[in-house]
Amino acid sequence: MTQLFVGSAAMLGALIIMGIFWKVGTSSMPRDDDYKHVAEAGYAIRRRYFWGLLAVSVVLFIIGVIAFPYPKVMEAKIKGEPFVVKINSKQFQWDLSATEIPLGPVRFDVTSQDVNHGFGIYDGQGRLVTQSQSMPDYVNRLYVNFAKPGKYKIWCLEYCGVAHHIMTTEFEVK
Amino acid sequence: MDALYERRVAGISLGIGAITIVLFGTTIFFGVIARMSQGGFITLRPDVFYEFMTLHSVGVAGSLMTGITAMMWYSLRKHINLHMNLMQIMFGIIGAVVVSLLAATLLGFYGTGWTFLYPLPFKSAGAWDDWAAGLYLLLLLCVVAAMSLSWGDVVITAARKYTFSGAVGWKLIAGKDTPETTPPPVVLISVITSLCGLFSNIAGATVLILLLIHWADPGFYLDYLYIKNLIYYFGHILMNMAMYMAVAVVYELLPLYAKRPWKSNKIVAISWNAAFIAVSLAYLHHLLQDFPQPFAIQVIAVFGSYMAAFPATVVTVIGAMVLVYRSGIQWTVAPLYMFLGLMSWAIGGFWAVLDAGFNNAFHNTMFVPGHFHLYLLAGTSFIFVATLYNITEELGGCKDTFEDRLGLWAWFIGAYGVALTFLLSGVLGTPRRYAVQMPGKETWSTFGALFGWIVIFALILVIGRYLTRLQKVKPLRS
Numbered sequence A: 001m002t003q004l005f006v007g008s009a010a011m012l013g014a015l016i017i018m019g020i021f022w023k024v025g026t027s028s029m030p031r032d033d034d035y036k037h038v039a040e041a042g043y044a045i046r047r048r049y050f051w052g053l054l055a056v057s058v059v060l061f062i063i064g065v066i067a068f069p070y071p072k073v074m075e076a077k078i079k080g081e082p083f084v085v086k087i088n089s090k091q092f093q094w095d096l097s098a099t100e101i102p103l104g105p106v107r108f109d110v111t112s113q114d115v116n117h118g119f120g121i122y123d124g125q126g127r128l129v130t131q132s133q134s135m136p137d138y139v140n141r142l143y144v145n146f147a148k149p150g151k152y153k154i155w156c157l158e159y160c161g162v163a164h165h166i167m168t169t170e171f172e173v174k
Numbered sequence B: 001m002d003a004l005y006e007r008r009v010a011g012i013s014l015g016i017g018a019i020t021i022v023l024f025g026t027t028i029f030f031g032v033i034a035r036m037s038q039g040g041f042i043t044l045r046p047d048v049f050y051e052f053m054t055l056h057s058v059g060v061a062g063s064l065m066t067g068i069t070a071m072m073w074y075s076l077r078k079h080i081n082l083h084m085n086l087m088q089i090m091f092g093i094i095g096a097v098v099v100s101l102l103a104a105t106l107l108g109f110y111g112t113g114w115t116f117l118y119p120l121p122f123k124s125a126g127a128w129d130d131w132a133a134g135l136y137l138l139l140l141l142c143v144v145a146a147m148s149l150s151w152g153d154v155v156i157t158a159a160r161k162y163t164f165s166g167a168v169g170w171k172l173i174a175g176k177d178t179p180e181t182t183p184p185p186v187v188l189i190s191v192i193t194s195l196c197g198l199f200s201n202i203a204g205a206t207v208l209i210l211l212l213i214h215w216a217d218p219g220f221y222l223d224y225l226y227i228k229n230l231i232y233y234f235g236h237i238l239m240n241m242a243m244y245m246a247v248a249v250v251y252e253l254l255p256l257y258a259k260r261p262w263k264s265n266k267i268v269a270i271s272w273n274a275a276f277i278a279v280s281l282a283y284l285h286h287l288l289q290d291f292p293q294p295f296a297i298q299v300i301a302v303f304g305s306y307m308a309a310f311p312a313t314v315v316t317v318i319g320a321m322v323l324v325y326r327s328g329i330q331w332t333v334a335p336l337y338m339f340l341g342l343m344s345w346a347i348g349g350f351w352a353v354l355d356a357g358f359n360n361a362f363h364n365t366m367f368v369p370g371h372f373h374l375y376l377l378a379g380t381s382f383i384f385v386a387t388l389y390n391i392t393e394e395l396g397g398c399k400d401t402f403e404d405r406l407g408l409w410a411w412f413i414g415a416y417g418v419a420l421t422f423l424l425s426g427v428l429g430t431p432r433r434y435a436v437q438m439p440g441k442e443t444w445s446t447f448g449a450l451f452g453w454i455v456i457f458a459l460i461l462v463i464g465r466y467l468t469r470l471q472k473v474k475p476l477r478s
Helices: A002-025 A035-066 A071-077 B003-038 B046-075 B084-107 B130-162 B170-174 B185-216 B224-258 B266-287 B295-324 B333-357 B367-396 B402-427 B443-470
Strands: A083-090 A093-096 A104-112 A117-122 A128-134 A140-146 A150-156 A168-173
Touching: A002 B295, A002 B333, A002 B402, A035 B295, A035 B333, A071 A140, A083 A117, A093 A168, A104 A117, A104 A128, A117 A140, A128 A140, B003 B046, B003 B084, B003 B367, B003 B443, B046 B084, B046 B130, B046 B185, B046 B224, B046 B367, B084 B130, B130 B185, B170 B266, B185 B224, B185 B266, B224 B266, B224 B295, B224 B333, B224 B367, B266 B295, B266 B333, B295 B333, B333 B367, B333 B402, B367 B402, B367 B443, B402 B443
Parallel strands: A083 A104
Antiparallel strands: A083 A093, A104 A140, A117 A128, A117 A150, A150 A168
């Protein structure tokens, strides 16, 4: 859902920017020698643009922070005690402490034995659900609230060497 | 500045331009081959794919960085007298590095990608030789040293002429400026950008030396998260700098075509000082999926990413629009490359902000190469080529031909196609840096490879035309 929303915003924004450049680029003729007048009009637009950009940025910033996947945010959202799965990664495999996981809140404790990996969870339709890094010496605590049963796949989302693209496994949510 | 100095600078810039654009095209070729493999046209062995990926990313970044540094140097020639010897040493070192880099990747099978995330260079699972990892790190250290020579020269020379606080715009901001201490925008931006580069190089040199010590003594412990921070501070700033140097060039050259002035003022000075802060904070968004980073740092990462959009668009992009609106500008190929380059910067930058703002959904998916391919392939490189066209116009009286325009629009279509196929694939969750795509996610790579060939076609045209135009430039006479 986030991907679709942001992807649409990316396309819409690109079209708007292209439209503005097209409009300005095709309005270069005829020359207006009163540059001061042109500049003042441009700077008036700039002031309005500045406040508009500030408003949009503040809204997106707040939405982004609310959607943070970090324990500090997620622990407040998750109701009940989460089921804990320990994830240990190494070139080029995933070790899971459980491959059958109950519906509801789950906490993945993700770490690595060798290099940096990326712990990406994909649903049955191949959509990215969430992710965290998997790093040696550190544990990433990733909370997920599984609402739909089914098979999920883990794919590596940090380049980790020559078999990075086949570093995958799956688990089932029941 | 004396005419002989200016002419020599132009001559060296043209030479560096010729070498770097050929290198740029060659390393893009490796990228297209890798994309063809992802799209199912050919089958590369995974180790070869990752070698090509490394060669492509480091080669394109290195050639573009070198080329645009030369163009910045060219654009500064009327204002400050840089040391030609230093510049020649820098280009010499980088030339030697390129040859050695080819050895590290093609003979030593080195393939970590540009990021060389610790400890991957030392844990290749048998894919590359140990000497190749050490050589690669040593070569990057040479690049850091060479670039520091050049950027240090820009800062010191400008500070001698305008004073340091004048050169970085602080006197303008404080209202204590005089004509003697007010640099033109190209100098102000180049100095701030060079300072960014020097800071980034301190981080780069630190991490590379630490990794080289670890290479020599594997028992030498390094903290993974600390090293990751240093690597991304170094790499993120370096790639943003390439665009900022290009923008400095636009501030100098676009007014020549619009026949209007683009002067330094308090707003420009504030904006570029803010850009310095924003780019220094925004690197943190590369670590948004590293949960052990302190929470406040993660908030700052997103804040810095949004902040970066303000100086770029409010001052530079709108400033460029005001400059050309009703200016009577003739849209020859050089200003058109510049204008389209700014547009790609704005779009690619917008996509970058979305990536940072909603990072959990896009981190290390194809969305990421989508945004940076746009502002490198149709942003920085467009302004680099615009400068080459400008110099040959100025020194050779060259006029645009049909092939020049065909090259531009083919490049434009190819670059936007390449970027969009990456981006849309990322929206569908496709991971980046996969030798073989996840099942069911190959389609966009197929189209991406086809657009890549359009870029190659355009580059052949552009390089051919540039070399033809070069022949019209009168030889240097002392």
